[in-house]
Amino acid sequence: MPVRASIFLFCLVWITMAQLLAQEEKEKTTALKDLLSRIDLDELMKKDEPPLNFPETLDEFEYAFNEHGQLRHIHTGEPFVFNYKEDLHRWNQKRYEALGEEGYGVIVLNPNENSLEVEKVPDPAKKPSPDASDEPAEKRERKEERENKKKKDFYEKYRNPQKEREMEHIPIRENSSxxxxxxxxxxxxxxxxxxxxxxxxxxxxxxxxxxxxxxxxxxxxxxxxxxxxxxxxxxxxxxxxxxxxxxxxxxxxxxxxxxxxxxxxxxxxxxxxxxxxxxxxxxxxxxxxxxxxxxxxxxxxxxxxxxxxxxxxxxxxxxxxxxxxxxxx
Structure with a gap:
């Protein structure tokens, strides 16, 4: 048999075997999914599980916040232990959720922010035209130089090198105070x-x-x-x-x-x-x-x-x- 033909036959057999194995694996997966679909995992996890009766307050859980705001056990001083009972993840999760339910929903008001600060857009109509002044150009330049120096000294004094901006406050509707x-x-x-x-x-x-x-x-x-x-x-x-x-x-x-x-x-x-x-x-x-x-x-x-x-x-x-x-x- 020629070499090429034998190689082709080998590849064909290998591909066929791979397809058969893939089909077999797919059938196993389908069967496993079908089996799992008929099993109530929640009920399975409840087997040999203690009752879900938990305390209603932090004191009853024997936990409290210390002076640093950390949740600690009032007797041991240890942080909260999630795996309170080994191999009972569902029960531990329910206990954790019960602890987190102190019966409080919190709303934090922000009464001090009553307006938005935005940069005021200058009105071009109020700007004087460069040709509107009767002052000589040299005198006007010296005056502008003095004004610029005065502004620069002011901002350097207060360590604010940013250019001067005129701001305006826009009140927040129905929250302006x-x-x-x-x-x-x-x-x-x-x-x-x-x-x-x-x-x-x-x-x-x-x-x-x-x-x-x-x-x-x-x-x-x-x-x-x-x-x-x-x-x-x-x-x-x-x-x-x-x-x-x-x-x-x-x-x-x-x-x-x-x-x-x-x-x-x-x-x-x-x-x-x-x-x-x-x-x-x-x-x-x-x-x-x-x-x-x-x-x-x-x-x-x-x-x-x-x-x-x-x-x-x-x-x-x-x-x-x-x-x-x-x-x-």
């Missing part, structure tokens, strides 16, 4: 959310913006907000002309952690009898929120518990009881 921004976020996001219990941290001017929100949306705020933690707030209920019902509500549902040399949570004599004032444990205005972090969340937790207790113990209102109350009034 902190008060407008707070009201906008409340109307479009917070009041429309599914949250049943709203807790607010209001720092500095944020306290004033919240009081303004109460004045504008008193009934809505009282219906949703359970507690307000102010930190070095600059609000003034009298200057803002808050009515008596708002002032009473603030005294009951609000606490202001103010900058003070006293230890954290020490009661501070209020200048105005609007809401309790306690020390934030620092004299630095910008650190009051951070320093009072743990106290604020305890304050929120207590307020939530009180609200739940009141809701569970309140009697069912009937028409007769409602009529008696009206008659008493």
């Amino acid at each position: 902190p008060e407008e921004h707070t009201l906008y976020v409340w109307d479009h996001f917070i009041s429309k959310s599914l949250a049943k219990n709203v807790f607010i941290v209001a720092h500095s001017y944020g306290g004033l913006s919240f009081v303004n929100l109460m004045i504008q949306r008193e009934a809505e705020v009282k219906n949703h907000v359970r507690a307000v933690a102010m930190t070095d707030s600059v609000h003034n209920v009298w200057h803002q002309e808050a009515n008596k019902s708002i002032r009473d509500w603030l005294r009951e549902h609000c606490c202001n952690w103010v900058s003070s040399p006293e230890p954290l949570d020490t009661l501070v004599d209020p200048m105005l009898n609007d809401c309790p004032r306690v020390s934030a444990g620092t004299e630095k205005h910008e650190l009051t929120s951070w320093k009072s972090f743990h106290s604020i969340f305890k304050f929120f937790s207590d307020a939530h518990k009180d609200h739940e207790d009141e809701s569970s113990s309140s009697p069912v209102t009937t028409r007769s009881s409602h009529r008696i109350k009206n008659e008493d009034l």
Whole structure:
């Protein structure tokens, strides 16, 4: 047999074998997929798995955030361990998800950004024509040179070598002030959310913006907000002309952690009898929120518990009881 013919025959046999092997592998793959499709992997993973009953709070999980904001075990000080139970990935994943569900959705307002800064486009119509001046060219050049030197000295003094630009501020629609921004976020996001219990941290001017929100949306705020933690707030209920019902509500549902040399949570004599004032444990205005972090969340937790207790113990209102109350009034 010629060499070429034998080589051709060998190649033909090799290709045929390869095709048969590929077909066999494909059939095996198809059979495996068919088998897996009939197996409920989720049910298979549940075999010998402990019940998915997990704690509902960080304290019950025995975890807490330390002073550096790190999540640590309250007894061992160790970081969170994902593989709490070996070879039970699904159970560990469910435990991890349960831990991540502290019951809080967070909205961070940005009330200080109320406009966009853009470079002002010069109006060509206002520019004087080079030929409009009656001054001699030499005198005009000396004058321009002096003006340029004056500008250069000014910018060098403040270490700003950039050329002078005239800027203008364009107000953001319906958000042109902190008060407008707070009201906008409340109307479009917070009041429309599914949250049943709203807790607010209001720092500095944020306290004033919240009081303004109460004045504008008193009934809505009282219906949703359970507690307000102010930190070095600059609000003034009298200057803002808050009515008596708002002032009473603030005294009951609000606490202001103010900058003070006293230890954290020490009661501070209020200048105005609007809401309790306690020390934030620092004299630095910008650190009051951070320093009072743990106290604020305890304050929120207590307020939530009180609200739940009141809701569970309140009697069912009937028409007769409602009529008696009206008659008493």
